[in-house]
Each structure stands twice: as C-alpha cells, then as structure tokens.
Amino acid sequence: MAPATATLVESKESGSLILTATGEWLVATAADLDRRLRGIEAPEGRRVLLDLTGIDRLDTAGAWLLLRTEHDLAARGNTVEMRNLRPNFEPLIDQVRAAGFVPPARHPRPAHHTIVGFIARIGEISLGLVARTYSILGFFGVVCSTALQVARHPGRLSVTAIVAQMEQTGVNALPIVALLTFLIGIVIAYQGADYLRFYGLENYTIQLTGASILRELGVLLTAIILAGRSGSAFTAQIGTMRVNEEIDAMQTIGLDPIAVLVLPRLFGLVLTLPMLTLCANFMGIFGGGLTAWSQLGIGIPQFLSQLSTIAPWSFWIGLIKSPFFAVVIALIGCYEGFQVAGSAESVGRLTTLSVVEAIFLVIVIDAGFSIFFSALQI
C-alpha cells in the first residue's frame, strides 16, 4: 500500500482566500493535515473558498477536518464556501455534519490529585472503613441468627455440603500446609541453633522451635495459607454466583443463601483449621527435630525429654486460637463475595480485598490473644 498523501495549498485571488485540498484526506494523513490546518493564519471577514476538486479519497476523519475548518473560519466572520466536492463524497460529509459539533470529552483526572481532593479522600476512606466495619458486624449478626435457627432445625443443614467444604479447605490444603510448616521448622531450628550456640545454649533449640511453632507459627501460618487459599475461593465462588444471579434465584426458590452457602463454609473451616493446625505443629517440630539431630546431634530420647519441658499450655494456646481465625476467614471471604455487584471485574477486586482483610484481622486477633494470655500469665 502506497503511503497516503494529502496536500493543502493556500492562495489569494481578488480579495478572497482559496484553500485547495488535494490527495487522500484519511485518518492516516489526519495528523499531518491537522498540523497544517492549524498553521493557517485565519483571516477575518473575508471570502474563503475551499476548493475540494483534488480530493481523491476521503473518510470521516478527513471530512471532520474539512468541516472543522469551515466551522472555524465561519466563526471568525468569514464567508466560507466549499466547492467542487465529488458527488460520491457528499453522503459522507453529510453524515459527519449531521453528527454536529460535539465538544470533546474531558479526560477524567482522579480527584485525589489535588490537595483538597487528597484530604477529602482520606476522609472518604476513613468513613468507608467505619461503614465497612458496621456492615461486617451486621453480616456476622445475620450469620449467627441463621446459625441459631438452623440449630433448632438441624435437618436444614446439609452434612454433605460441610464435608465437601472440609475436603476442599482441609484435605486439599494438607500438602501445602505440611510442607511449609516443615520448612519453617527447619529454618527456625537452624537460625536458633546459631544464636543459641553463641551463648552456649544450643541444647535449648528444641524448646525454642517447639514453643514458637506451638504457640504462634503453626496456627498463624495455617490461617494465612487458608486465608489465601480458601478465603479467596469463598469470595470468588459466591461473587460469581451473584454475577450469574444464582443468589437471587436461590431466594426466589425459598433457599436462604446464608444457610446454604455461608454456614457450610463456616462450619467446614472451623472444623478443619484446628486439624490442619495439629498437622502443622507436628510437621514444624519434626522439621526442627531433624535439624537438631543433623546439626547438634540431639537424639530421639533427648529430643523427647526437651520437648516435654515446654509447658502444655503452649500447645493449647495455639489450638484455642484456630477456630477464631477460621471464623474470621470464612466470614470475611463470604461477606466480600456477597458484596459483588454487577460486573465480573468486582469479583477480582473483592477477592484481593478479602484476602488482605482476612490476613490483617487474623494478625490483629493474634496480637489480642497474646496480650490476653500474657495478662493471664500463661
């Protein structure tokens, strides 16, 4: 395809200005023509002729440039006349003329790029946070009251659904939870042994690894993995159902979406998270023990006797926290799923949000527990 060419010649003749347009007035040549048209010094109160004889090809962009020129010249008090346009281009010119002179749309600039906008945005986000907390607590209330209703009629709760959720959130997550906590156990034992050796206390490596895994890391890692794995899945599943109007369909049939969708996920996660935590604790201590054996030569009898010096409360503290974490993860995951409205785009956005919120809340609650237990001195 030959490069498109277009020209514009300016000439004067007995008091009137003649603009002669030739060649191809197409979208491909529009940028160049636009530059040249803007370069013309516009006269005032004159007669201007647009001679279009030489135009071989014309498209809407070219037609727009001609009409814009005509319009601009007329606005400066000139008498403008277009002449010698080929008849087959007339419908095109008419079509563009009929579209009228729509002012170009402004490009939206985010409001928070100004100082006032920035402050307003901080306020907006803060108020949004309050409204959000209120709304999540409301959702928690609805879930609790539904759970109580279901408790009076246990037949309404589908055991199959709970077991299916336990499989998805528990059994399927087992390999990743086991592997990660095993590795973390190894890491802590390695790092701990190094520092403890500095003080000559390397024999306490088992206590260090055991206590940190049992009290904090086992349950925290498991909760974070499940927030990323299952919390996001809850939001995406329920969100997709909302986009497909499945939730609406459910309500018209007389099914309660909270009882059908939320409770199995909630109960499933409350049951599986402690079990996964047990497994995580075991694998973490196993990894730590393996390191202690290979690095410090601590054998099985010594390992067991050192492990038994850790207070039994450490084990229970970790385990007690797990159902609370499970409730938070399931609740946030389902809540954000129900927040999906309209487009599929919001599913993605809310899924991200649900993971961030769940992990944040898990850590906040964990901090709360730490203060609580230290006040109890255990």
Next chain:
Amino acid sequence: MPNQSDEPIIRVRGLINRFGSETVHDGLDLEVFRGEVLGVVGASGSGKSVLLRTIIGLNRPASGRVEVLGHDILAIGDTDQREIEKHWGVLFQDGALFSSLTVAENIEVPLREYYDMPLRLMDEIAAFKIGIVGLPEGTGEKYPSQLSGGMRKRSGLARALALDPEIVFLDEPTAGLDPIAAGDFDILIRDLTGSLGLTVFMVTHDLDTLFSICDRVAVLVDKKIRAGSLEQMLNDDHPWIQSYFHGPRGRAALRSEAEHLHEQKIELPAPR
C-alpha cells in the same frame, strides 16, 4: 447500496472447525462482496460466532482457507496482520469496551495504537464519532459501567469505526435491545453503510434486522453456508430455512417489511 461490486472482500474456502469430537463447520464456503451487508443466521450452536471469530483470526480452524482483503488470514505475518487490522472493525456482543477507560478513551485506543496524533485531534475525532453513532453529548466522559446496553453497543460501534475501516464485523448487534432501540440500531447501520461505504458482516438472530438492512443472507445449516439474496433464501426448500423464514415470527417480520415497502411502492415477492 453504493459501491457494491462482485469483488469478494472476504473469501472462505473449505473451512473445517472442530471442538473435540464435535465438528462445527464441515467444508464451509462463503464470500462477502465489497459494499454489501451480509446477515449470517443459523440455529443456536450452529457456529455463527465461531465463523466470525475464525475470519478475524481469533480462532484457528482445523483446515480451510480464509482470505480477507486479499490476505490469507491463517498464514499472515505480523506486519500484514497489523495492516489488515486497520481495515476492519469488530463490534462484540456486549460492546467489549475496556472498563477502565471512558467511552472517548475507548474510541481513541485504536487511533493511539496506529497513528501518531496530537491528543487534541484524537479528542475531536472521538467526539464526532460519538455524534455519528447517535450518542448524546457528554457520553464520552462516561465509563462503560455507567451506560445502558444500547449505549454500550453504540459506543462499541464508535470504537469499531474509529479507524474508518472497510469491513465491520457485528456480533448480534441488536440482541438484548428493546424493539425500538433495535430498530434505531438497524437504521444507524444502514445509514452508515450507505454514507461510509462499509462492508458489513453481521451475525444476527433478529429477523427484522435481516429483512430491513441485509442485502444478502447466509444461512448456516448442516455445517455449511447457504447464501443468497433474501428472495432466494425465502424460496429455499431446506426444512430449517423454511421454518426459519415461514414460522410465525418470520411471517410477522416479513409482513411488516412488505407493508413498509408497499408504502414506498416497492414490490416484494410473495412468500410461498
């Protein structure tokens, strides 16, 4: 219609499309001529959209040959591919507007991609395209999520027309619109093809669209295309085509079009 000629602008030969063990197209042949409005109809699941996607290169067929503007789409290089993409515009079913951009910015995307234009000119072009497709002033600043279905389709059409293409592909342009909006959209497409000299390849379910704006009809039956003028297709004795055009909906659409033409003193052949 002006500029109509016997020169095929799209030529499909021996097209075979398979999904798993399911054969959708089996030796399909089709020609689209410059300047015509071709309506592609067929039962749900007969592969109309697959045919469209194959022609624009989004779907690779099992075998066959697809030529658009003289280029073999299946063996095209990147440079030619870009060149040819300047010459066609596609309107997807729900507009497929980029949701993070305003309508005006959506229309500017192809301009930005292919031409080095000053922003002001792009804004002007986007603004008059919005006018051409009949959207009200101020639509350009809105986001796709703020528009109704009909407005999204018009915006999608404006984006498809951004580069003044020779061919426009429309995937069910009137589906999901109310009858008045659908009728308006038909008129818009007819006006634009007339004045801009477009060739239109349109997948549709809408009998009114078919009767009011299509020059030729291609029916997808038995995994192949049967194409011809509306008159020829009305007289085709394939059972599916018969029941399509002479079912209650087909008869109603035909009757209203016949009345319309009668007002204009044009005779339409009587259906059998």
